[in-house]
Amino acid sequence: MKEKRFSELLAPAGNFEKLKTALYFGADAVYLGGKDFSLRSFADNFTADEMKRAVETAHAAGKKVYVTANIFARNADFSALSDYFRFLSEIGADAALVTDAGVFAAARAAAPALKLHLSTQANTTNKYAAKFWYGEGAERVVLARELSVAEISEIRDFCPELQLEAFVHGAMCISYSGRCLLSNYLAGRDSNRGECVQACRWKYEVRAEGASCPVEEDARGTYIFNSKDLNLIGHLKELSEAGVDSFKIEGRMKSAYYLATVVNAYRRAFDRLAGKPSAFSDADIFGELKKCAHRDFTTAYALGENEKTVNYADSQTKGTCDFVAEVKEGGECSALVEMRNRFRVGETLEILSPTDTCNQKFVVDSLCDAEGNPVEDAKLVQQTLRIGCPYLLRAGDILRRPVADKK
Missing domain, CATH: 2.40.30.10 (Translation factors)
Known part of the structure; x- marks a missing residue:
C-alpha cells in the first residue's frame, strides 16, 4: 500500500452563493472561473471583486480556491491572460488551472509565484505526460477521466512528487476529457472556449430528404450521445490508495441544491473512511446522491474498460x-x-x-x-x-x- 496522502474534497462554485454552499457542506477547496478564459461561459462566474472576496472567504475558513483559465487560447488572448495571472497571484488564489502549453508558459512568466494545475482538458492519460508537466513546473495534474485506478497507481509510482486530482462525480463528456467539436459544428459555439451547448444531451433522428426517421437503441430511446453520470463514491478508498490527492466533483452549472447534496454525501463518505463516528451507512450515503437530479450512474473506466457509459433511455432523472x-x-x-x-x-x-x-x-x-x-x-x-x-x-x-x- 502506498503512503497515505492528503485527501482533498474539491467542489465546483459557479457563483458566490454556490461557493458558500460548497464550503458549508464540507468541501476542502473550490474551483471557479472568472468572466473570461473559463470553460463554463454560461455559469454566473466571478467578477474581479467577487473573486477577491471568494479567496478571502475561503481562506478565512481554512479552505482553498483554484481558478480556471483552461480555454484553448488564441493569439489575441495572451496580453489579457498575462494581466489575469498577475491579478490571481495578487489576490492569493491557491492555483490556476490551465490547459494550453502557451498559456502555461505565459502564467509562469507573468506570475512566477502562482501555482499551476494542469486541466483535465490537456488529456493526461499516461505517466510520461504527467512527468513532463511536473518538470515544467505543474504542482498538480487533473487526470483524464478515461484512466483506471490501476493506471493512476502507475502514474503515482512514476511521479511521486506530483499532486494528482481525479474526477469522482458528475457529468461526463462523449469526447476525451471534454475536447468536443459537436457543439461548435451544430450550434457555432465552441466547447473548447467555454460555450458548449451540450449537444450530446439532445434527442437525435435520422433525416432523409422530405422525411425523418426516429433513432432507437433497443426501443430505449434516442439519446445516443448522452453519457451517464460518474459516481465513484463507493471507490474512494481504492482511489486514495492509488495515490489520488484531490477528489473532484463536476458541476459549476448545477444548482446549489445539487451541490449541497453531492458535497454532503462525499464529505460523509470521507469521514467514514477516516473512522469518524457517523449515523450514515454506506447505503445511506449512496442514497443521498439520488435525492437530486442525475443521470444513471457509472463508474466509467475506474475499474477497467467499460462499454456501459451511455444513458440511452433519457437525458436526466429527477431526484427523489x-x-x-x-x-x-x-x-x-x-x-x-x-x-x-x-x-x-x-x-x-x-x-x-x-x-x-x-x-x-x-x-x-x-x-x-x-x-x-x-x-x-x-x-x-x-x-x-x-x-x-x-x-x-x-x-x-x-x-x-x-x-x-x-x-
Whole structure:
C-alpha cells in the first residue's frame, strides 16, 4: 500500500452563493472561473471583486480556491491572460488551472509565484505526460477521466512528487476529457472556449430528404450521445490508495441544491473512511446522491474498460426529493427560510445539513410570512417565511420534500 496522502474534497462554485454552499457542506477547496478564459461561459462566474472576496472567504475558513483559465487560447488572448495571472497571484488564489502549453508558459512568466494545475482538458492519460508537466513546473495534474485506478497507481509510482486530482462525480463528456467539436459544428459555439451547448444531451433522428426517421437503441430511446453520470463514491478508498490527492466533483452549472447534496454525501463518505463516528451507512450515503437530479450512474473506466457509459433511455432523472426552502436564519424551534419550491402546511419535509440533523423529517405545522401573518400555502417565489421545526436549523441548511410525500 502506498503512503497515505492528503485527501482533498474539491467542489465546483459557479457563483458566490454556490461557493458558500460548497464550503458549508464540507468541501476542502473550490474551483471557479472568472468572466473570461473559463470553460463554463454560461455559469454566473466571478467578477474581479467577487473573486477577491471568494479567496478571502475561503481562506478565512481554512479552505482553498483554484481558478480556471483552461480555454484553448488564441493569439489575441495572451496580453489579457498575462494581466489575469498577475491579478490571481495578487489576490492569493491557491492555483490556476490551465490547459494550453502557451498559456502555461505565459502564467509562469507573468506570475512566477502562482501555482499551476494542469486541466483535465490537456488529456493526461499516461505517466510520461504527467512527468513532463511536473518538470515544467505543474504542482498538480487533473487526470483524464478515461484512466483506471490501476493506471493512476502507475502514474503515482512514476511521479511521486506530483499532486494528482481525479474526477469522482458528475457529468461526463462523449469526447476525451471534454475536447468536443459537436457543439461548435451544430450550434457555432465552441466547447473548447467555454460555450458548449451540450449537444450530446439532445434527442437525435435520422433525416432523409422530405422525411425523418426516429433513432432507437433497443426501443430505449434516442439519446445516443448522452453519457451517464460518474459516481465513484463507493471507490474512494481504492482511489486514495492509488495515490489520488484531490477528489473532484463536476458541476459549476448545477444548482446549489445539487451541490449541497453531492458535497454532503462525499464529505460523509470521507469521514467514514477516516473512522469518524457517523449515523450514515454506506447505503445511506449512496442514497443521498439520488435525492437530486442525475443521470444513471457509472463508474466509467475506474475499474477497467467499460462499454456501459451511455444513458440511452433519457437525458436526466429527477431526484427523489424536491428542494423547497433554504434556511437564512437558524433557530431551535423556528427558522427564517426562503421559499424555492411550493410547499404547504401539513407536508413532511426533510433536513439537508452537514450536522447531525441531516435527514431528520418533520411535519410543517406552522408557517407565517415576514409580518407574522399565517400562511397555509407557500407559493410566492422566494418568499421569506418563518417555519416551525422541532430540530435546530442553521443558516445554510436546506429543506427538501421527498417526492413520494408531495401533495
